[in-house]
Amino acid sequence: xxxxxxxxxxxxxxxxxxxxxxxxxxxxxxxxxxxxxxxxxxxxxxxxxxxxxxxxxxxxxxxxxxxxxxxxxxxxxxxxxxxxxxxxxxxxxxxxxxxxxxxxxxxxxxxxxxxxxxxxxxxxxxxxxxxxxxxxxxxxxxxxxxxxxxxxxxxxxxxxxxxxxxxxxxxxxxxxxxxxxxxxxxxxxxxxxxxxxxxxxxxxxxxxxxxxxxxxxxxxxxxxxxxxxxxxxxxxxxxxxxxxxxxxxxxxxxxxxxxxxxxxxxxxxxxxxxxxxxxxxxxxxxxxxxxxxxxxxxxxxxxxxxxxxxxxxxxxxxxxxxxxxxxxxxxxxxxxxxxxxxxxxxxxxxxxxxxxxxxxxxxxxxxxxxxxxxxxxxxxxxxxxxxxxxxxxxxxxxxxxxxxxxxxxxxxxxxxxxxxxxxxxxxxxxxxxxxxxxxxxxxxxxxxxxxxxxxxxxxxxxxxxxxxxxxxxxxxxxxxxxxxxxxxxxxxxxxxxxxxxxxxxxxxxxxxxxxxxxxxxxxxxxxxxxxxxxxxxxxxxxxxxxxxxxxxxxxxxxxxxxxxxxxxxxxxxxxxxxxxxxxxxxxxxxxxxxxxxxxxxxxxxxxxxxxxxxxxxxxxxxxxxxxxxxxxxxxxxxxxxxxxxxxxxxxxxxxxxxxxxxxxxxxxxx
Ligand SMILES: CC/C=C\C/C=C\C/C=C\C/C=C\C/C=C\C/C=C\CCC(=O)SCCNC(=O)CCNC(=O)[C@H](O)C(C)(C)COP(=O)(O)OP(=O)(O)OC[C@H]1O[C@@H](n2cnc3c(N)ncnc32)[C@H](O)[C@@H]1OP(=O)(O)O
Ligand SMILES: Cc1cc2nc3c(=O)[nH]c(=O)nc-3n(C[C@H](O)[C@H](O)[C@H](O)COP(=O)(O)OP(=O)(O)OC[C@H]3O[C@@H](n4cnc5c(N)ncnc54)[C@H](O)[C@@H]3O)c2cc1C
Numbered sequence: 001x002x003x004x005x006x007x008x009x010x011x012x013x014x015x016x017x018x019x020x021x022x023x024x025x026x027x028x029x030x031x032x033x034x035x036x037x038x039x040x041x042x043x044x045x046x047x048x049x050x051x052x053x054x055x056x057x058x059x060x061x062x063x064x065x066x067x068x069x070x071x072x073x074x075x076x077x078x079x080x081x082x083x084x085x086x087x088x089x090x091x092x093x094x095x096x097x098x099x100x101x102x103x104x105x106x107x108x109x110x111x112x113x114x115x116x117x118x119x120x121x122x123x124x125x126x127x128x129x130x131x132x133x134x135x136x137x138x139x140x141x142x143x144x145x146x147x148x149x150x151x152x153x154x155x156x157x158x159x160x161x162x163x164x165x166x167x168x169x170x171x172x173x174x175x176x177x178x179x180x181x182x183x184x185x186x187x188x189x190x191x192x193x194x195x196x197x198x199x200x201x202x203x204x205x206x207x208x209x210x211x212x213x214x215x216x217x218x219x220x221x222x223x224x225x226x227x228x229x230x231x232x233x234x235x236x237x238x239x240x241x242x243x244x245x246x247x248x249x250x251x252x253x254x255x256x257x258x259x260x261x262x263x264x265x266x267x268x269x270x271x272x273x274x275x276x277x278x279x280x281x282x283x284x285x286x287x288x289x290x291x292x293x294x295x296x297x298x299x300x301x302x303x304x305x306x307x308x309x310x311x312x313x314x315x316x317x318x319x320x321x322x323x324x325x326x327x328x329x330x331x332x333x334x335x336x337x338x339x340x341x342x343x344x345x346x347x348x349x350x351x352x353x354x355x356x357x358x359x360x361x362x363x364x365x366x367x368x369x370x371x372x373x374x375x376x377x378x379x380x381x382x383x384x385x386x387x388x389x390x391x392x393x394x395x396x397x398x399x400x401x402x403x404x405x406x407x408x409x410x411x412x413x414x415x416x417x418x419x420x421x422x423x424x425x426x427x428x429x430x431x432x433x434x435x436x437x438x439x440x441x442x443x444x445x446x447x448x449x450x451x452x453x454x455x456x457x458x459x460x461x462x463x464x465x466x467x468x469x470x471x472x473x474x475x476x477x478x479x480x481x482x483x484x485x486x487x488x489x490x491x492x493x494x495x496x497x498x499x500x501x502x503x504x505x506x507x508x509x510x511x512x513x514x515x516x517x518x519x520x521x522x523x524x525x526x527x528x529x530x531x532x533x534x535x536x537x538x539x540x541x542x543x544x545x546x547x548x549x550x551x552x553x554x555x556x557x558x559x560x561x562x563x564x565x566x567x568x569x570x571x572x573x574x575x576x577x578x579x580x581x582x583x584x585x586x587x588x589x590x591x592x593x594x595x596x597x598x599x600x601x602x603x604x605x606x607x608x609x610x611x612x613x614x615x616x617x618x619x620x621x622x623x624x625x626x627x628x629x630x631x632x633x634x635x636x637x638x639x640x641x642x643x644x645x646x647x648x649x650x651x652x653x654x655x656x657x658x659x660x661x662x663x664x665x666x667x668x669x670x
Contacts, residue, residue, distance in 0.1 A: 008607060008629035011309050015608030021551025022612035025558070026348075028355055037614060039089040044618035048072050049094050051621060054233040055412040056643055063182070066098040066237035073100070074130060093619055097238045097422065099133055099179030105288065106281050107134030110188040113280030114204050114256035123206060132212070135177045135184040136281065137243055142171025145435045147190070147279070150202050152245065154255070156195035158266040161252050165191060165207055167244040174243035176429075181225030181241030185210045188256070188281075189243075195266045204256035204278060209243065220248040231421025232412070274373050276380070285430050286383035287354075287361045293390035294350035296423040297397045301344050302610040303415060303625030304401035308336055309607055310629045311406070331606070337599040340404055342568035343397045344602075344609060345561040350390045352544045353537045357386055378459045381443035385533040388433035388440075391426040398423055405624055408631075413638040415622030434526060437533075441504070441525035442518075444532055448505045460536050463494045470498045477587045480594040484559075486542045489566045492582050493535045496573075499580035500528040531576060538566050557609060560602050567595040 012019075027033035043049045049069065057065060073094055077087045091100060108127050111120060111134075126132045143149040151172035154163045167173055174180070180187065186208050193203040209221050217223050222244040229235045255262060259277050260270045308331035317325040330336050364379040402409040402416040409416050427433045447461045457464040475492050477483055504524050511517030518525065541562045549555040570577055570591045577583045583591070602609075617626055623634045644650060650657075 008306065008309060008627075011604075011607035012611065014604040016605055017553030017557045017608065018551045019608045019611050021554050022557065022609070023614045025549065025551070025554060026351060026612050026614070033614070035086060036089050036093075039086055040093050040614070040616050040619060043090065043093040044616040046076075049618070051096060051618070054237075055418065057233075059228060059236055062233065062237045063239060066096050067183075069094055069096045070098040070100050093616075095619060095621070097178075097235055099135070099183040099238065101238070102135050102178040103127070103130075103133050103184075105285055106136035107184075107186070107188055109284045110136055110204060110281040111206070111256070113284070114188075114258050114278055115206075116257045116261075119206075119253065119257065132186045132208075133179065133184050134186045134188065135180045135241075137174040137177045137180060137187040137207075138190040139174065139176045140171060141173045141175040141242070142169070144176070145432050147202055150190055150192065152189065152191040154189075154191040154193050154203065154205050156193075156252065156262050156266050157249070158264075160249070161264060162249045163193075163205060163252060163255060165189060165205060165245045165248045165250060167246070172244075174241075175226060176240050177243070178238050178240050180209075180223065180243055181239030183239055184241075185212055185215075187243065189245075193255070193262070193268070195262050195268055198268070200260070200268050202278070203260070205250060206254040206256065207245075207248065207250055218248070220246040222246070230424070231418060233418045234421035235425060272371070274376060276376060277368070279380075282430060283364075283380060283383050284361065286387040286436075287357045289426055289430055290350065290357050290383070290386045290390050291354035293387075293394040293423075293426065294347055294354050296419060296426075297343065297350060297394040298347035298610070298613045299615060299620060299625075300398040300401035300416060300419055301340070301347050302613055302615055303620060303622045304340055304404040304409075305331070305344065305606050305610045306626070306629060307405050307408070307414075307624040307631065308340060310624075310631050332603075334596070334599070336404065337603065338596075339400055341564055341599050341602055341606070343400060344606060345565040345568065346393055346397060347613075348558065348561045348609075349537050349541050349565045350394070353386060353390070353540045356540045356543075357382060375459070377443060377446075378461070381440050382460060382536065384431060384436040385440035385529060386536065387430060388427075388436040389530065389533040389537070391423075392433050395420070395424045395427050408624055408635065411623075411635070411638075413623045413635065415620060415625065418621075437526045437529040438518075438522060440529035440532060441501075441522075444501045444528060445505055445508065445525075448501055460532075460539075463535070464498060464501075466494075467498055467502065470495045471502065475583045475587050477583070477590055480590045480597065483567060483591050483594040484563060486545070486562075489563075490539060490542060492570070492577065493531075493538050493566070495582040496577050496580050497528070497531040497535045499582065500524070500531050500576065503580075504528050527576065531573075534569055534573075538569070541565060557602075557605055560598055560605075561609075564595065564598045564602065567591050567598065571595060 024030050024033045027036055054062060073090060077090060082090060091104070108124070111123050111127065115123065127134055138147065138150070140150055140152065142151065151169055152174070153166050153168060155166070156163055174189070177187065186206060189205050189207045190202050191205055193200040208218060209223055210217055224242055225239045226242050229240070252262060252264070258271065259273050259275055260268065262268055309329055311330045312327035313330055315327055318328065320326045360379055360382060364375050367375055398416065398420045402414070402420060405414055405416065408414055412418065444461070447457050447464055451457065451464060451467060463470065473491065473495055475488065477488060482488055504521055507521055507524070508514060508517040511520060545555065545558055545562060549558065570583070570588065574588055578585060578588060623638055624631055626634060639645070
């Protein structure tokens with residue numbers, strides 16, 4: 001036991017940089033680090049937030065436990081008079097999916113984004129004080145991605161000055177909204193607005209669905225839970241629900257009227273605000289999900305890295321620091337490094353691109369407030385594309401981390417199966433990842449077509465202004481070290497991205513209609529969108545390194561991580577880089593050489609690099625990822641805690657095992 005604990009201490013002593021300074025870089029600022037650290041410890045030390053029994057709870061127990069925690073969170077927020085920032089950290093570290101995620105994450109933002117000032121003054125205080133609990137009811141049984149295809153209707157009745165909300169078909173039943181099944185009292189419902197016999201398309205409406213007195217559904221409302229979801233624990237603590245309306249009436253002023261409104265006379269009036277602002281809550285949540293992807297991936301990487309340093313398999317026997325013969329740490333296998341270190345680099349890359357995206361979103365909101373809508377298309381493309389890229393990579397990465405831990409990774413107590421089950425739906429919710437990439441490609445094709453009109457591309461598409469150069473430039477790498485030059489890397493990624501996009505744009509012209517072209521070429525368009533989004537991540541990582549980064553050795557580690565992130569992408573997408581002529585086969589081989597050498601450079605720092613995430617053992621929820629590395633005794637201890645080990649002879653023995661054994665024995669004797 002002693003020796004295992006020593007392993008991680010020895011690993012930590014090898015670090016070539018200041019972990020404390022890296023913690024601040026990871027958190028984003030000294031202030032963010034201090035607040036999150038304080039709240040993480042507060043949660044970890046409070047038995048009310050225990051979560052180590054989730055895997056063995058039944059659905060009903062799990063759901064009730066999530067309700068209890070959500071109520072306790074609210075109590076602690078008020079008792080401690082936490083600020084909004086502290087309260088968010090508290091919800092985050094409690095790490096239990098419940099209705100509060102949708103209430104704070106979607107219901108409140110939808111009201112802020114789509115309601116008029118007057119409507120906000122009425123509804124926000126109620127929501128902020130939890131006098132009402134809200135959900136975001138957009139998706140239906142028949143349509144999720146195709147929002148324009150939603151079927152729920154909101155028909156204006158001029159006589160009573162009300163909207164009649166109705167579910168005309170089974171497929172129009174709302175399906176999936178979190179917190180809807182058993183908890184929410186109110187919902188922002190997306191429905192087709194019909195007035196004067198005309199259908200004006202999908203709009204948002206604030207609808208009360210349950211009584212605030214006895215919690216029963218209001219007349220005309222049918223509501224329930226949609227059933228168990230993938231994995232034990234994970235999303236089963238939350239009541240994703242269904243909802244049907246039978247001519248439910250709401251006052252006219254409960255239509256969210258920032259984008260457009262209906263007058264007392266039933267006239268539909270558009271404002272000067274673009275209709276896409278109706279989708280504003282989705283843009284908001286997509287940028288949060290990018291930050292969430294870096295957190296989910298970094299959790300998995302932290303577990304897999306620490307365990308890989310503890311775990312030993314095969315020889316040649318090495319001598320440990322006490323001169324004893326020991327097997328090889330699995331982290332020293334090059335195959336383990338080539339699977340794990342790019343994931344560590346990706347966690348950092350996603351962290352920084354998430355930070356930038358938050359800035360982009362804040363900037364968008366400031367502009368929108370000043371009636372400047374010019375950056376909305378880019379913000380939509382960036383949030384959609386980066387949400388897609390980072391969640392797909394993080395979900396795959398978590399699964400890889402589980403395999404990197406061998407058999408023990410499959411144990412619930414490793415924390416990895418539940419982390420995977422809880423994160424993988426991020427590839428679907430808030431927009432299916434492929435559908436979102438197609439939105440990015442649409443934006444890219446539009447940008448390319450506008451180049452011919454002389455319109456200057458801005459922001460993340462600014463590189464397209466250099467299309468002539470990027471289409472014909474040749475990569476200058478001659479030796480492996482040349483791949484450490486950020487401008488060489490950047491140009492290779494820009495060349496690959498623009499060449500894929502331009503090829504799509506050219507091929508699109510060969511079809512009878514753009515619609516036909518988009519449909520036939522959609523796999524190529526998705527690849528072009530991925531290349532563009534990877535370029536954004538690469539360029540934001542490089543930009544981060546150009547900032548003033550303090551702390552002993554911190555910048556050097558980040559440079560190595562950045563190199564690994566970029567070179568591994570080249571390695572994985574070699575087909576793209578070679579087929580577009582962005583690099584040559586010889587340069588690809590030099591990139592692989594350089595990548596291998598970066599792994600060796602990073603090796604002694606990896607434990608410290610995952611320590612810099614500053615995750616408590618409570619938050620990690622993993623025996624394999626424990627800070628002290630004391631894995632085996634704790635695994636043994638956890639095994640004993642399983643309910644099956646409550647009795648020596650299992651339930652069912654007398655009914656099913658004993659008679660069987662007896663019968664077989666008798667048969668044998670006959
Ligand atoms: C402490 C806790 C607090 C908070 C936590 C908050 C959140 C959770 C964060 C982390 C996760 C942790 C736990 C998760 C828990 C729960 C899950 C959370 C949320 C899930 C909720 C949902 O899933 S809600 C439902 C989401 N649904 C979708 O995303 C549907 C996807 N489909 C669409 O978006 C659209 O239909 C479409 C874009 C695919 C197509 O739309 P449409 O046909 O109308 O459009 P067009 O293609 O014709 O485009 C018209 C033009 O509009 C542009 N456009 C489209 N969308 C937008 C937009 N959003 N913004 C701006 N512009 C947009 C489009 O590009 C077109 O432009 P053109 O110039 O080309 O004409
Ligand atoms: C855990 C979870 C929580 C959720 N929470 C909420 C919530 O709170 N509120 C809410 O309103 N919704 C919620 N949703 C619903 C979610 O937003 C939708 O599931 C999501 O938008 C995808 O839509 P869909 O299910 O209709 O998939 P579909 O669109 O049916 O996708 C099925 C397949 O078709 C493909 N496809 C679809 N359209 C195209 C296209 N145009 N081109 C190419 N391929 C296409 C997709 O790539 C996918 O492979 C939640 C979903 C989950 C899983």
